[in-house]
Amino acid sequence: MIQGELVDIVAYRPEYIDLAVEMLSDPEVRRYLPSFIWPPGASEVRDWFQRMEGDPRTRNFAILDKSGQFIGNIGLRNLNWQSRTVDLVIFIGDRRFWGNGYGRDAICAVLDHLFANLNLHRVGLQVLEYNERAIRCYQACGFVVEGRSRQAHYANGRYWDLIQMGILKDEWYARRDMA
Template sequence: MLFESSRVRLRKMTKEDTELYNKWRNDLEVMHSTNPSLDVYPMEATKKFVDHVILGSPTAKSYIMVEKGKEIPIGIVSLINIDYKNRNAECIIDIGEKEYWGKGYGSEGLKLLLDYVFYEMNLHRVCLKVFSFNDRAIRLYTKIGFQKEGNSRQSLFRNGEWHDIIHMGILQNEYLRNK
């Protein structure tokens, strides 16, 4: 598996990334579009989360996205709820360094993850959830080939309004056909 594109390299997340992850996880601007709870997490809570959920789960894999030119960690892509029997998983992406937003790094990182998922892991389906107000992410996922599969209507309260959570998915043959 080649874990790099022209500008992005993926590397496995390690315990050494906990402090950086805690910074991203506590940046409300970063989490506004991806985290339903918008809580502030003390370092100890993040350490436990990284140890048990990110690194300690047999049904999750997380990779730090590194900008190759400067070797700067810029975000994280993860697979969660990996179901090997039914060949399904859910993916999550967060660009933690805001100066890299809107410049195609998320697209490159997500495509690297999907290449791994469909070529190496041979999964059949990947799904994700996106907040209905996150137009930039919805455009990215649609461009890559994800299709809307449903809504959780008005399940997120943000900025004084109710928003849907949109469920999207992509199948292995759809992704490989569009490559």
């Protein structure tokens, strides 16, 4: 278990997958997740989780609040042990938890684990330009904007840029030393 101040990051249990399916049926959550254009079915999400479990470059963890309630998913993609890089994905699917520091707490706890215990060098992520809450959250964790894929996503009648953000191990520690 990885412990934050507001959340615990734990291995998945089957019941969390059912809750994740419910969360992903909310269009307001999916609006920020370009890979989920349709509300996914339960078996589809189970298959997806199973495929990921078989992929050594990928991990998914459940985010629980301190009462043990499942509130979302935090995952690693494209884990590369040679370059020591990884991409981060996250959703908090219970909207009541948005904007209350849970995302920041979960990400900072995972970043600390990745840099301090796994000796990774770089963590990257991609975010839609209209996802201001996520961008603010990532910046608060120390991610910086590195570039953008122009007009990479179509939604609501127009194209939107996908912003690339990243944080290096040195930057994570420099930021913590300053705090």
